[in-house]
Amino acid sequence: MRNILILGGTTEASALARLLAECGERATLSYAGRVDNPRPQPVPVRVGGFGGAEGLAAYLQSEGVTHLVDATHPFAATMSGNAVIAARQAGVAHIALTRPAWRAEQDDRWTHAPDMAGAIAALDGPARRIMLALGRMHADAFAVQPQHFYLLRFVDAPAVPPVLPQHHLVIDRGPFGVEGDRRLMQEHRIDLILCKNAGGAGAQAKLIAARQLDLPVLMIDRPALPDRLEAHDPQDVLRWLDHDADRGV
Numbered sequence: 001m002r003n004i005l006i007l008g009g010t011t012e013a014s015a016l017a018r019l020l021a022e023c024g025e026r027a028t029l030s031y032a033g034r035v036d037n038p039r040p041q042p043v044p045v046r047v048g049g050f051g052g053a054e055g056l057a058a059y060l061q062s063e064g065v066t067h068l069v070d071a072t073h074p075f076a077a078t079m080s081g082n083a084v085i086a087a088r089q090a091g092v093a094h095i096a097l098t099r100p101a102w103r104a105e106q107d108d109r110w111t112h113a114p115d116m117a118g119a120i121a122a123l124d125g126p127a128r129r130i131m132l133a134l135g136r137m138h139a140d141a142f143a144v145q146p147q148h149f150y151l152l153r154f155v156d157a158p159a160v161p162p163v164l165p166q167h168h169l170v171i172d173r174g175p176f177g178v179e180g181d182r183r184l185m186q187e188h189r190i191d192l193i194l195c196k197n198a199g200g201a202g203a204q205a206k207l208i209a210a211r212q213l214d215l216p217v218l219m220i221d222r223p224a225l226p227d228r229l230e231a232h233d234p235q236d237v238l239r240w241l242d243h244d245a246d247r248g249v
């Protein structure tokens with residue numbers, strides 16, 4: 001009997017959990033514990049870090065995990081690096097379920113930043129009205145650019161208000177819709193969208209809304225990730241599992 005661990009926190013991870021539950025597979029979905037009420041899942045859930053790559057390797061062995069699926073967000077680089085190391089140490093089959101990066105379409109007005117620091121530096125200059133679609137963990141870092149108005153969107157209400165002097169905070173979780181994102185941008189007279197190249201459908205609405213409103217986007221490119229086997233669709237993960245079964249894993 002296979003025993004699958006999914007490192008979750010994305011739309012694709014939830015889709016895979018549904019698929020494995022429907023197939024009667026034994027699977028556990030793991031959350032970091034970043035938000036108060038993560039989405040309920042059709043498989044058992046565990047919450048919290050493992051204690052680095054060593055902690056994850058020990059977990060894989062103690063729980064008898066046979067297959068590790070890293071379905072974390074493309075910016076969860078530490079978790080993804082740990083997954084590759086831990087799977088190798090524990091001798092567990094490993095695949096990443098990730099989504100292709102978004103690509104600018106014709107007429108899109110994108111500029112790129114290599115990372116968070118580059119995005120902050122790119123905001124030098126006169127005041128603008130920016131939709132900072134980065135979530136809670138990085139918002140305060142933009143306090144070094146206080147001249148701008150920031151539209152923020154967090155999953156949970158923060159214990160301490162954001163330090164940004166001019167901001168409006170929306171508490172909401174995705175997946176988001178184009179109409180809602182467009183209305184938000186118009187209501188707050190947004191003139192720049194700043195986001196991560198998350199890929200996938202759950203956060204794409206703001207890019208479509210920006211296109212409709214002919215607004216510029218500052219796109220933070222993805223961090224480097226280790227070489228690993230990758231799938232872009234939960235069905236491909238099922239095929240990978242069955243292929244392993246054929247090989248008697």
Ligand code: 3Y8
Nearest residue numbers: 009010011031032033034038039134135136137174198202
């Ligand atoms: C805890 C678990 C599902 C998964 C849904 C996806 C889509 C909706 C869009 C915007 C961008 C952002 C943020 C975002 C989206 C999906 C997906 C995605 C972006 C939940 C969830 C967890 C998190 C963590 C949270 C981060 C934050 C990032 C908000 C669940 C809802 C900005 C990423 O407050 C915090 O500490 C939040 C932290 C990491 C990034 C950040 O730096 O703040 N996601 N998001 C996961 C865990 O504990 O392991 O409740 O479902 C999941 C989802 N959020 O099953 O339907 O697949 O990406 N999440 C980004 O893309 O830039 C919002 O506002 O337009």
Ligand code: NAP
Nearest residue numbers: 008009030031032049050051052072073075076077078079
């Ligand atoms: P990260 O920086 O790569 O990970 C930092 C530490 O958090 C990891 O070393 C691990 O702790 C713990 N961790 C991360 N993901 C975990 C998981 N799924 N299960 C158990 N522990 C986990 O990760 P992050 O960017 O903070 O993302 C955290 C979670 O939010 C992930 O599940 C990710 O999929 C989700 N998410 C992130 C973003 C984003 O923009 N980063 C967007 C959407 C969803 P230990 O070292 O102690 O094991």
